[in-house]
Amino acid sequence: MRIDEKIMVPINDLDQGMFIQTEDISKPVLLFLHGGPGQPMIAMCEKFPTGLDKLFTVCWWEQRGSGISYDSKMDKNLINVQQLIDDTLAVTDYLRKRFKKDKIYLMGHSWGSVLGILTVQQNPCVFEAYMGIGQVTNQDLSERLGYEYMCTAFEKLDDKKNLRKLKKYELVEGKPIPNSYLMTRTKSMTKLGVGVMHNKISMFEISKIILGTKRYTMVEKVKYLKGMKLSMDILFDEVTNKDYMIAVPKLEIPVYIFQGKYDYQVSYQLAKKYAKKIHAPLVGFYTFLESAHSPCFEEPSKMIRIIETDVLNKQTTLADSI
Known part of the structure; x- marks a missing residue:
């Protein structure tokens, strides 16, 4: 049934x-x-x-x-x-x-x-x-690995605009990740195809x-x-x-x-x-x-x-x- x-x-x-x-x-x-x-x-x-x-x-x-x-x-x-x-x-x-x-x-x-x-x-x-x-x-470490990957990727793409948006944040180990960063992170990961879906769905x-x-x-x-x-x-x-x-x-x-x-x-x-x-x-x-x-x-x-x-x-x- x-x-x-x-x-x-x-x-x-x-x-x-x-x-x-x-x-x-x-x-x-x-x-x-x-x-x-x-x-x-x-x-x-x-x-x-x-x-x-x-x-x-x-x-x-x-x-x-x-x-x-x-x-x-x-x-x-x-x-x-x-x-x-x-x-x-x-x-x-x-x-x-x-x-x-x-x-x-x-x-x-x-x-x-x-x-x-x-x-x-x-x-x-x-x-x-x-x-x-x-x-x-270990999501704290995962967030920092993701941040480093995105910064490197945008540098290689010479995408100064998105790199600048990321560099506004400095993820310090042991300190909470700001909620305001999460929106930037999500948009950046979407652009690079490493977020919710690889097909870059926003x-x-x-x-x-x-x-x-x-x-x-x-x-x-x-x-x-x-x-x-x-x-x-x-x-x-x-x-x-x-x-x-x-x-x-x-x-x-x-x-x-x-x-x-x-x-x-x-x-x-x-x-x-x-x-x-x-x-x-x-x-x-x-x-x-x-x-x-x-x-x-x-x-x-x-x-x-x-x-x-x-x-x-x-x-x-x-x-x-x-």
């Missing part, structure tokens, strides 16, 4: 939204953890289909304070990493019970990859395997896709924008100022990392280093040669082939040699 539904479910103390899609409810269940923080991506699937609903019953959950889960009256003190881990486990239990599964698959993109590994670390028993897309490891175009979707009402689109700002303001520094190579040195389930070759939004090199270091029953690292930060939208057919061949069979035959 096919499902394509939009529902609100009580998760801990708050009604939270999710979209559930599948071509067949007998398929394994996958919980997708969106990035941001605060940026659900269900609308992107309309423009860039992932094909995940052909292999799984997919839950596109909109996290506490994000998208249709935003509520102006909610307790904003509960938008913190531990609460979101607790919410992830509660959503997992809802899906396991509803679809009668002992375990489900977990996939995290960008910020969602932080939430993913922390959740699995706390309770691995309810998950079959973990897939990280644009895997965050945040304006992404915003048009998200705000143009018919999946959200007008009120929900306003919620989306408010939730995105709120989540970034609360969570970004906490996520950035932690080294997950140290915080999460091992996981007790198979780990698969999908990383775009051109990803400087979340360092490709650091993600590869993490794949070498992490202890898990299986670790597969996969380079997507035509992607930056979003292989799930940029090279979906390759991702699906990897999942069909390796993830669902608990093997790493297609993985890179690292």
Whole structure:
């Protein structure tokens, strides 16, 4: 039986939204953890289909304070990493019970990859395997590596205008990254094809896709924008100022990392280093040669082939040699 539904479910103390899609409810269940923080991506699937609903019953959950889960009256003190881990486990239990599964698959993109590994670390028993897309490891270092790459690239291109915009900022180790830098960083990475997508799609175009979707009402689109700002303001520094190579040195389930070759939004090199270091029953690292930060939208057919061949069979035959 096919499902394509939009529902609100009580998760801990708050009604939270999710979209559930599948071509067949007998398929394994996958919980997708969106990035941001605060940026659900269900609308992107309309423009860039992932094909995940052909292999799984997919839950596109909109996290506490994000998208249709935003509520102006909610307790904003509960938008913190531990609460979101607790919410992830509660959503997992809802899906396991509803679809009668002992375990489900977990996939995290960008910020969602932080939430993913922390959740699995706390309770691995309810998950079959973990897939990280644009895997965050040490985002403070990643930001500085990205900054250095962009400065060098603009120097080579003799692009004085964009170089000047970047040089206004000096990223000092140990100090918070200014929010004002993030907008400049995003625009610069888009110009160089090393940001959200290698095809240089701009945040304006992404915003048009998200705000143009018919999946959200007008009120929900306003919620989306408010939730995105709120989540970034609360969570970004906490996520950035932690080294997950140290915080999460091992996981007790198979780990698969999908990383775009051109990803400087979340360092490709650091993600590869993490794949070498992490202890898990299986670790597969996969380079997507035509992607930056979003292989799930940029090279979906390759991702699906990897999942069909390796993830669902608990093997790493297609993985890179690292």
